Amino acid sequence: MTITITNNFHENASSETLGSLKLRSDLTTLKETLPLFKLVRQDQDITMLEEVAQRFKHFKNVIVLGTGGSSLGGRALCDLADEPETTLHFYDNIDPHTFKRLFKKIDLKTTGVIVISKSGSTAETLMQKMVCLQQWAAQSLPIKDHFLVITEPTENAMRNLAQSYDIQTLDHPTDIGGRFAVFTLVGLLPAMIAGLNVYQFRNGALDCLKSLDTSLMEHPATQGALHQQTLLSQGKTISVLMPYIDRLNTFALWYRQLWAESLGKNGKGTTPIAALGTVDQHSQLQLFLDGPKDKFFTVITTHHMDPEFTITTHLNHSNISLFDQKTMGQLMAAEQQATIDTLKNNGCPLRHIHLDEINEYILGYMMMHYVLETLAMSSLLNVNAFDQPAVEEGKILTRQYLKAA
Ligand code: PA5
Numbered sequence: 001m002t003i004t005i006t007n008n009f010h011e012n013a014s015s016e017t018l019g020s021l022k023l024r025s026d027l028t029t030l031k032e033t034l035p036l037f038k039l040v041r042q043d044q045d046i047t048m049l050e051e052v053a054q055r056f057k058h059f060k061n062v063i064v065l066g067t068g069g070s071s072l073g074g075r076a077l078c079d080l081a082d083e084p085e086t087t088l089h090f091y092d093n094i095d096p097h098t099f100k101r102l103f104k105k106i107d108l109k110t111t112g113v114i115v116i117s118k119s120g121s122t123a124e125t126l127m128q129k130m131v132c133l134q135q136w137a138a139q140s141l142p143i144k145d146h147f148l149v150i151t152e153p154t155e156n157a158m159r160n161l162a163q164s165y166d167i168q169t170l171d172h173p174t175d176i177g178g179r180f181a182v183f184t185l186v187g188l189l190p191a192m193i194a195g196l197n198v199y200q201f202r203n204g205a206l207d208c209l210k211s212l213d214t215s216l217m218e219h220p221a222t223q224g225a226l227h228q229q230t231l232l233s234q235g236k237t238i239s240v241l242m243p244y245i246d247r248l249n250t251f252a253l254w255y256r257q258l259w260a261e262s263l264g265k266n267g268k269g270t271t272p273i274a275a276l277g278t279v280d281q282h283s284q285l286q287l288f289l290d291g292p293k294d295k296f297f298t299v300i301t302t303h304h305m306d307p308e309f310t311i312t313t314h315l316n317h318s319n320i321s322l323f324d325q326k327t328m329g330q331l332m333a334a335e336q337q338a339t340i341d342t343l344k345n346n347g348c349p350l351r352h353i354h355l356d357e358i359n360e361y362i363l364g365y366m367m368m369h370y371v372l373e374t375l376a377m378s379s380l381l382n383v384n385a386f387d388q389p390a391v392e393e394g395k396i397l398t399r400q401y402l403k404a405a
Contacts, residue, residue, distance in 0.1 A: 073182025118152055123398060
């Protein structure tokens with residue numbers, strides 16, 4: 001399986017910048033030292049997860065609690081699964097209405113709960129978990145049979161709470177941050193429960209990473225960052241990612257978080273926007289085409305050659321006869337090409353990524369591509385991709401306000 005990512009954003013986008021030297025040195029260091037890159041080069045950790053995945057496959061539903069990087073990657077992966085026997089439900093918010101609706105809808109007896117928090121101190125995830133514990137306890141269900149926690153092997157609230165209920169607790173790697181954690185048990189365990197081939201997912205990630213060994217500066221991710229630096233210098237401050245594939249909708253949300261939280265620092269960064277074709281043709285596309293010229297685009301397409309849903313109609317109305325003997329996929333293919341051409345005709349910088357198939361390997365490859373592109377961009381912008389200091393103030397205030405409530 002091959003994926004070709006060509007950074008044809010703009011004919012004038014140069015790949016040589018003043019930051020190239022620093023970029024080469026930073027990428028070389030990361031390539032040799034980043035714990036995430038070491039992790040994807042082996043698969044013993046996956047073997048160890050098989051037993052836990054089996055335990056959760058016995059449930060009809062599995063609720064995954066967590067937020068940000070502890071939720072989006074796993075969700076994006078699970079969106080590949082066609083009708084898994086166990087249905088995964090990702091809850092990343094704390095709207096009481098949503099939880100009331102959830103408890104009305106599912107049978108707790110046949111539902112498992114996986115709670116993910118690297119730090120073990122995220123208020124939202126702790127609240128979600130305590131709410132669920134009370135629900136299961138109220139029905140006298142054996143908590144330790146239904147719950148599992150993933151958190152760092154440190155002294156933290158999530159781990160303490162798990163111990164007090166005798167809940168099995170798996171270690172979140174201490175050296176891989178939330179938004180980079182999709183390649184760890186955080187993304188893999190939910191995917192295994194959904195019946196996906198996570199070895200293929202890792203292989204895709206690894207193949208993308210390996211090509212860094214042979215072509216550090218020519219790697220599409222490095223080139224992508226270099227092109228985006230040029231675009232940024234031309235006032236293009238907004239990066240739109242628009243797949244024409246429903247199964248990649250959450251992948252675009254995952255990208256948005258990775259890009260925003262890793263790069264938006266010290267007044268720097270580009271603003272990521274997640275869009276979905278064709279839906280956003282009827283929502284954001286007008287702005288994309290005719291609003292401020294401050295955006296660049298990555299459109300992801302596939303063949304949509306599925307022969308299902310061929311229309312047969314004899315109605316003699318031009319707007320209907322057009323559909324005769326055409327499939328739903330053909331309309332999708334026509335629309336994605338039309339958007340690409342319209343963006344180009346309107347002078348919008350565009351990168352087109354075409355995927356022959358959508359599967360675990362491809363998603364692993366694409367996610368690693370974006371991790372690399374993010375890291376390359378952080379080097380060019382001279383920001384630390386691995387922290388998020390600005391959001392800490394809000395967390396401190398939240399605790400104060402809750403205490404006073
Ligand atoms: O990417 C990140 O670091 C964040 O989005 C975290 O994943 C998010 O804040 C949740 O943190 P934790 O896993 O510690 O609960």
